[in-house]
Amino acid sequence: MRTFIVEDNLLIFDNLVSTLKELAGVEVIGHARDEANAVQWMQQREPFDLMIVDIYLLSGSGLGVLKAAQEAGLAGRRVVLTNRATPDMRRRCSQLGADRVFDKSCELEELISYCERIADGTATSPGELH
Numbered sequence: 001m002r003t004f005i006v007e008d009n010l011l012i013f014d015n016l017v018s019t020l021k022e023l024a025g026v027e028v029i030g031h032a033r034d035e036a037n038a039v040q041w042m043q044q045r046e047p048f049d050l051m052i053v054d055i056y057l058l059s060g061s062g063l064g065v066l067k068a069a070q071e072a073g074l075a076g077r078r079v080v081l082t083n084r085a086t087p088d089m090r091r092r093c094s095q096l097g098a099d100r101v102f103d104k105s106c107e108l109e110e111l112i113s114y115c116e117r118i119a120d121g122t123a124t125s126p127g128e129l130h
Helices: 010-024 037-041 060-070 087-095 106-121
Strands: 002-006 026-030 051-052 079-084 100-103
Touching: 002 010, 010 026, 010 106, 026 037, 026 087, 037 060, 051 060, 051 106, 060 079, 060 087, 079 087, 079 106, 087 100, 100 106
Parallel strands: 002 026, 002 051, 051 079, 079 100
Antiparallel strands: none
16 A cells, blocks of 8 residues: 655654554555645655645644645545544544544554555545544
8 A cells, every 4th residue: 555654753654654564564655744845745646545644743734735635636545643633633634635533642553454444445435434
């Protein structure tokens, strides 16, 4: 599963990549640490199956990344992995086209399970309620 990850913390990024590669067959095809680089990567139109976005970045915001992906009409699922998965943040992310929002502190297993379901075809379609 071709995955683009937007995460500014390199330790979290490295741990996430190794976990998702091992458990969910994820192939990381790109990485950005801020909104501008994420948007620039998306403009290259390299197809992806999954984009994992953190909200709080070195500069800019994951919300801006989601908005840019939504406006560009990019195919591929978009999920958010954040430390602040409040009900309001979940709603805002959903409005910007995120298929799911996961809390870094307590929902990493759910993210892995979701990635496995995407890979085996049992995940809900992008945009469907979960």
